[in-house]
Amino acid sequence: MPEGDTVHSLAGRINLLLGGREMGIADAPNPRSPLHQRAPELEGRTLELAEALGKHMLIHFSGALVLHSHLGMNGRWWIAADGEWPRARPWLRLASGPALAVQTGGRLLRLSSEVRARNDPTLRALGPDPLRAGFDLEAAARRLRSLGADRELGEALLDQRILAGIGNAIRNEACFAARIDPWRRVVDLSAVEIEGVVREAERIMQVSLSDGQRPRGVHRADRRGCPACGGPVSARGQGDANRTAFWCPRCQR
Ligand SMILES: [Zn+2]
Structure with missing residues (x-):
């Protein structure tokens, strides 16, 4: 998609x-x-x-x-x-x-x-769109914390009412770039971690828009392995829509 x-x-x-x-x-x-x-x-x-x-x-x-x-x-x-x-x-x-x-x-x-x-x-x-002018990172992080509190991070990131424009690939790469396990609940994340994952989502989208392709990390890397540690990348359906989360259990905590 x-x-x-x-x-x-x-x-x-x-x-x-x-x-x-x-x-x-x-x-x-x-x-x-x-x-x-x-x-x-x-x-x-x-x-x-x-x-x-x-x-x-x-x-x-x-x-x-x-x-x-x-x-x-x-x-x-x-x-x-x-x-x-x-x-x-x-x-x-x-x-x-x-x-x-x-x-x-x-x-x-x-x-x-x-x-x-x-x-x-x-x-x-719709929630704030990281690629729109005036995107406010701190406000977006607060929104993720309040609206996503009881949910798993990877699932909350797909909710367009929290952040607009993030799909399966971007949420997988943002969690990887921020080194956070997508299965952790948002309420258990620190403020620094939440801001970190939103910042990475914004960065990945900006890079993709300017270069024409997203940075390659763990998304669909279950065969080639983690680009950071070389270890195996896990893949499992997450949330009601059962979109496949990809993550490195060694690098993402
Ligand atoms: Zn790794």
Whole structure:
């Protein structure tokens, strides 16, 4: 599943290629697309700004219309400068001259007014996003401590209401970088440990956004072993969603 760093990167690319431009094509050829009927409403409008809020993307158009997208597990954006269309029948096509942005699949794709998008309960409930301007590390750490208290750290980090944009890979790497066992309960962690893991999550996401890839630690390293000590990396499903936690029992305490 694309995590917040990926969605921020996609939004940046949409701004670069389509920002400030009028949509020459806006349609949804796939009949299964939630926007099959409404996508043409975007034709002729100017794409003002694409922004990521955690794993959600909002694309603002002239006339106070907003496209709200969440890729979920299987959705994809295809963004190209040269007019090369993907073969799949997309859920949404936006193009201005040769530049295009295409979404296939996804958990959510809808058009709404600016007012409705601003008041969307899911978006309003999102915790702070480490990649948004003004991210406050101490406030985010307090939020993790208060909302995640009785939960295991690795599970709490996946809750978008605590921190927005963190998915399975980032939480595994953040716990590893901070050298904290993801199975410990948040209430048992010191203030320094909590701040440490939030700081590592932010750092990993920043690195990923600037370099185009995340630092490689323990995530999916159960075969190659721990990059710090060379020992075996453990893997086990965690939380209600049973996402696989990867951790080094020797390095992470
Ligand atoms: Zn290790």
